[in-house]
Amino acid sequence: MKAVGVGMFGGPEALQMYDLAEPHAGPGQVRIRVHAASVNPGDRYVRNGALGRIGGSPPYIPGMEAAGVIDEIGEATSSELRIGDRVMAATMPTVPGGGAYAQYLCLPADWVTRAPAGMSHAQAATLPMNGLTSRQALDLLGLSAGQTLAVTGSAGLIGGYVIQMAKADGLTVAVDAAPADEELVRSLGADLIVPRGSHFGRRVRQAVPNGVDGIVDTAGLISAAVAPAVRDGGSIATLLGDSLHSISAAEQRLRSLTLHAVYVPDYLGDPAKLTRLRLQAEAGELTPRIAQIFPAERARDAHLLMEASGARGRLVLEF
Structure with missing residues (x-):
């Protein structure tokens, strides 16, 4: 799979595109074919090493929220989610396989909910975290x-x-x-x-x-x-x-x-809170705002713009 990460910590120029082995959903997990991942200010701390070596070996993959489609459900997974559902998810790059800047993301089912009806993947990716x-x-x-x-x-x-x-x-x-x-x-x-x-x-x-x-x-x-x-x-x-x-x-x-x-992170694993976000977005009570969408290959440009600040919405990477 394609993923954006860092092998050596640094500025936006440290971000690279990697070809990694596809992960598969384990017990209690679902796999998301990620179509969009938001770029949040906290992502820089994975990139620049402020969080240190966050587990496993490099590359380290940033990203805390994503949207896409369920394409795999692990064994013994109790969830209303089904293969083919459009979903959004919050995650933490500090958990194994948790960074959202990747084509596939395996997470506990409770960290994932259906995306708001009528919203694009890019819009939904700005909601969970x-x-x-x-x-x-x-x-x-x-x-x-x-x-x-x-x-x-x-x-x-x-x-x-x-x-x-x-x-x-x-x-x-x-x-x-x-x-x-x-x-x-x-x-x-x-x-x-x-x-x-x-x-x-x-x-x-x-x-x-x-x-x-x-x-x-x-x-x-x-x-x-x-x-x-x-x-x-x-x-x-x-x-x-x-x-x-x-x-x-x-x-x-x-x-x-x-x-x-x-x-x-105290709120991860509470599907009722994620569902509430979805319902409020569908009711028009929450309005996702996208500043700009970049192909994943231009993650460096997205981080440069994020660090310049002033964006009145989220930057989003598409996979």
């Missing part, structure tokens, strides 16, 4: 309908999913956005927009004097700069756990803040 990340962030905050949420990085794909999920949950949503992105985030459901910049917390607090009930920081801002937006007794969820260390223990106690680091 990004959607689970967004869902987990909101679940950690535990807000109720009628409460107020602030979101950083709202124009990014995860930020957009957080906005849409929050609106479906009945929350009022405040976001930051550059002028060029205001129309986009409004279309996703944002109720209040403040200028993008380093004073996010102060600007939100000016617009919401009592403070918001919770914050999802998808932009990886320093939490000490975000915290002023949230009321005393509120909570913050961030995709970059290290940023939470910028809030002192004394401030946490004084303001009764609850801090959460999103760790999406």
Whole structure:
């Protein structure tokens, strides 16, 4: 099979196309003939060696979400999935055979669900890991309908999913956005927009004097700069756990803040959460956004563009 990976860690130029032996579904697994794999910021950490040697021998294959068609079901696999089903899946490159940049992907059946009806493989490939990340962030905050949420990085794909999920949950949503992105985030459901910049917390607090009930920081801002937006007794969820260390223990106690680091592997293997993403996408509550599609052979170009940032949607590789 064709796969994109690295034999030696490095920048985008380290990515190579490999011919590897086809994997086959083992007990409890299904095999996906992958047609599309999204390019996520975390994929660089497989490529550049930040995760170290992630198991087995090189090449190391990045990729955390894919879409395609079931073409093999392993023995003793209990699942409603059938050969020929169009599916999407979240995965981790740190598990054996787990990287999604490959023509075939064998995963536990619980990591896979049917793709949303009417969506292309490329669109479906942006949902599983990004959607689970967004869902987990909101679940950690535990807000109720009628409460107020602030979101950083709202124009990014995860930020957009957080906005849409929050609106479906009945929350009022405040976001930051550059002028060029205001129309986009409004279309996703944002109720209040403040200028993008380093004073996010102060600007939100000016617009919401009592403070918001919770914050999802998808932009990886320093939490000490975000915290002023949230009321005393509120909570913050961030995709970059290290940023939470910028809030002192004394401030946490004084303001009764609850801090959460999103760790999406905790949600793998929960088919109900994947199914919920599919149903919300079919209902129009979640809108996949693709910035650009590349053939797998141009994975280097996709990583170069990903590292330049600014994409208002996901880059996708097609196999």
